Amino acid sequence: MHTMWKGSISFGLVNIPVKLHAATENKDIKLRQLHKECQTPIQYKKVCPVCEREVEQEEIVKAYEYAKNKFVILDEEDLEELKKEQEDKAVEIVDFVKLEEIDPIYFERSYYISPNDGGSKAYALLRKALQDTGKIGVAKIMIRSKEQLAVIRVYENTLLMETIHYPDEVRNVLDVPNVPAEEKVVKKELDTAKMLIDQLTTEFDPEKYTDEYRSALLELIEDRKKGKKVATAKEKPVPDNVTDLMEALQKSLERAKGDGKETKKKTTRKRKKAAGS
Incomplete structure (x- = not known):
């Protein structure tokens, strides 16, 4: 290490x-920027807009801007x-x-x-x-x-x-815009929200969380390297456009219960299979 x-x-x-x-x-997967016409990596140069020329490294000094276009030059030796x-x-x-x-x-x-x-x-x-x-x-x-x-x-x-x-x-939390003030919460909605939290509560296992975007991007890169035609993934079902808060909570709770039953079935099948082997 x-x-x-x-x-x-x-x-x-x-x-x-x-x-x-x-x-x-x-x-994170780092992507380079190429010139589309010849696929050459783009270069970035340090240019002085007043002198209108490229500046070499030894010509550059460090400074602190204490006001608009007002600078204090800091010597490299002092730093x-x-x-x-x-x-x-x-x-x-x-x-x-x-x-x-x-x-x-x-x-x-x-x-x-x-x-x-x-x-x-x-x-x-x-x-x-x-x-x-x-x-x-x-x-x-x-x-x-x-x-x-x-x-x-x-x-x-x-x-x-x-x-x-x-x-x-750390920025002042009071500067966060549009945070609602203390509002009266409907008890039925609160109870349902708590039930949903209980249903989704589990022990933290970091191994179960993966970067799906990075995996998909790596797969796309490998397919392109091999010259494969890339298939477009099917779109996920669009969730119902539920505007009622209580209805949204209820639907979420039902979905969470369903996911929980499916997980238990898979676990049971795995145990039976392990016992039979």
Whole structure:
């Protein structure tokens, strides 16, 4: 597993040399843009609209736009020095909190943490302490020129670091348009909605959820590579245009019950088949 960061984590006087590894990966299918006429990949060039010419990399500087067309130029040396000052610091756990106290809206990216040379004992100590207390650590870390707020927790016997957003990075929920005010809910509709939720409630199994669009796109790509004629999938039945809320809930409940019976039948058939084999 590729190491993307090396450093240390400290809590109190305990220092743990560690490595970070990306815990997730983006499996989006990247499509290139080609010139339709000759099927050549399109190039993107950096052009100055005032000088009307292409600009080389060594001619480009970084700046902050503090007002419309007003910039503060930042030297690359200053940025590198500032970055190094932060990266040289150990990742210090400043607080311990309960995981349920952090709303999921704050979570950003996940990284596995492995011990570096000589860090196994301290790594195991922090892992056991977090497991026994049921707490997670809150820390700061510098990753790719950005200071990140992060939490450290145990995931399947491995320490996991998750970067989280700062409060000012989460937009104010009051700015969300057209959110209805508190309205009186009809009891019959509420009871039916609860029944529907109960009917669809199950244990979370991540393996049952797949990216159907990505699978279909990969299949399409393979068919095109082999020169096969691509068949158009049949359209799914269009649901009834139900405008009555109660009727929509009732239809959803009936459909959920039907799906549940079908799943039980399939499970029973599988068990009988396994028993007979």
